Amino acid sequence: xxxxxxxxxxxxxxxxxxxxxxxxxxxxxxxxxxxxxxxxxxxxxxxxxxxxxxxxxxxxxxxxxxxxxxxxxxxxxxxxxxxxxxxxxxxxxxxxxxxxxxxxxxxxxxxxxxxxxxxxxxxxxxxxxxxxxxxxxxxxxxxxxxxxxxxxxxxxxxxxxxxxxxxxxxxxxxxxxxxxxxxxxxxxxxxxxxxxxxxxx
Amino acid sequence: xxxxxxxxxxxxxxxxxxxxxxxxxxxxxxxxxxxxxxxxxxxxxxxxxxxxxxxxxxxxxxxxxxxxxxxxxxxxxxxxxxxxxxxxxxxxxxxxxxxxxxxxxxxxxxxxxxxxxxxxxxxxxxxxxxxxxxxxxxxxxxxxxxxxxxxxxxxxxxxxxxxxxxxxxxxxxxxxxxxxxxxxxxxxxxxxxxxxxxxxxxxxxxxxxxxxxxxxxx
Numbered sequence: 001x002x003x004x005x006x007x008x009x010x011x012x013x014x015x016x017x018x019x020x021x022x023x024x025x026x027x028x029x030x031x032x033x034x035x036x037x038x039x040x041x042x043x044x045x046x047x048x049x050x051x052x053x054x055x056x057x058x059x060x061x062x063x064x065x066x067x068x069x070x071x072x073x074x075x076x077x078x079x080x081x082x083x084x085x086x087x088x089x090x091x092x093x094x095x096x097x098x099x100x101x102x103x104x105x106x107x108x109x110x111x112x113x114x115x116x117x118x119x120x121x122x123x124x125x126x127x128x129x130x131x132x133x134x135x136x137x138x139x140x141x142x143x144x145x146x147x148x149x150x151x152x153x154x155x156x157x158x159x160x161x162x163x164x165x166x167x168x169x170x171x172x173x174x175x176x177x178x179x180x181x182x183x184x185x186x187x188x189x190x191x192x193x194x195x196x197x198x199x200x201x
Numbered sequence: 202x203x204x205x206x207x208x209x210x211x212x213x214x215x216x217x218x219x220x221x222x223x224x225x226x227x228x229x230x231x232x233x234x235x236x237x238x239x240x241x242x243x244x245x246x247x248x249x250x251x252x253x254x255x256x257x258x259x260x261x262x263x264x265x266x267x268x269x270x271x272x273x274x275x276x277x278x279x280x281x282x283x284x285x286x287x288x289x290x291x292x293x294x295x296x297x298x299x300x301x302x303x304x305x306x307x308x309x310x311x312x313x314x315x316x317x318x319x320x321x322x323x324x325x326x327x328x329x330x331x332x333x334x335x336x337x338x339x340x341x342x343x344x345x346x347x348x349x350x351x352x353x354x355x356x357x358x359x360x361x362x363x364x365x366x367x368x369x370x371x372x373x374x375x376x377x378x379x380x381x382x383x384x385x386x387x388x389x390x391x392x393x394x395x396x397x398x399x400x401x402x403x404x405x406x407x408x409x410x411x412x413x414x415x416x417x418x419x
Contacts, residue, residue: 148212148229155209155256156236163239163252170248177240184239 204296208257215293220303244279300336301373304366322356
């Protein structure tokens with residue numbers, strides 16, 4: 001891999017290197033946070049994470065795996081399942097009917113038909129109950145997990161507060177850059193407090 | 202160099218093969234960068250950069266300054282996201298002991314970073330200056346210039362540097378293999394010892410039972 005600017009790889013595989021402690025991972029915090037949302041007794045679809053080279057022939061898109069118990073491992077966390085594939089997975093199978101024309105067999109057919117219909121409707125009900133909330137997952141595709149956002153903002157606040165002290169001592173309190181930084185920090189703090197208030201409710 | 206435990210970067214990880222971040226990780230990193238981009242210029246100035254590195258690593262002031270000058274390849278006095286991303290990859294490679302792999306996979310960008318003067322050659326001083334980032338030991342440096350300076354000008358051009366990265370990668374893989382074999386041997390030995398102990402215990406129990414039965418009969 002050459003070239004000045006790095007290009008992000010499309011996937012990440014394997015676990016991180018040595019030295020990780022067994023502290024609770026932000027990714028497991030996220031998975032706990034999602035559980036606090038309307039509970040779904042869902043067996044989330046686990047699709048194996050395939051390499052870039054494979055899999056394009058199958059679905060035309062890279063598949064991701066989602067592990068709800070995203071403990072300390074790198075594979076866990078915020079790689080969500082592909083909603084499109086769930087659709088195919090949960091398509092109920094159409095019952096196949098025989099070609100007999102006799103009444104008995106027709107009755108049997110009808111019975112089997114109704115049985116099949118019942119079972120398919122039941123299964124579809126079950127499926128609809130267990131289908132993950134699509135809007136939620138679509139949103140998760142575009143947004144970062146809340147605990148991660150919190151962590152980032154808290155850290156940024158700490159860094160910027162220290163930077164503000166440097167600004168004030170180096171270029172003075174009245175400088176436009178110092179004032180801009182101050183306003184920005186206040187904005188961040190307000191945002192954080194608002195979020196904490198919402199969580200408290 | 203160590204990353205601060207519990208910091209945002211600490212939770213990121215590199216793909217072990219390509220030593221790059223995944224798209225999700227990059228997305229998070231972009232958000233983080235924008236949080237630090239106070240002046241809305243898609244850059245971090247030297248003060249913000251210093252406080253960021255000071256907060257998330259244990260680098261000294263001088264080391265942070267060296268890193269800043271290394272990354273500020275346009276001499277703009279500011280670091281853009283490209284450079285920020287590269288820095289994060291370097292930090293994570295060191296944190297996860299993937300330096301050899303990283304140098305091997307990204308030899309060209311690393312060479313260009315180390316080539317401060319733009320002469321397409323790097324001297325031992327350059328490499329030593331960034332020793333804390335790439336974890337190249339002094340003995341390795343000596344070997345490097347002794348074995349790989351084919352042109353004999355006491356400087357490394359890109360091809361010589363690339364050879365060095367290939368060599369150190371091979372060495373690293375061999376050491377990994379040796380370590381793995383050692384571990385397997387140890388595990389096998391432990392298993393054998395456990396089996397022997399188990400069989401000894403069983404035979405002892407067997408003789409004891411026999412003795413108790415014979416005593417009872419008497």
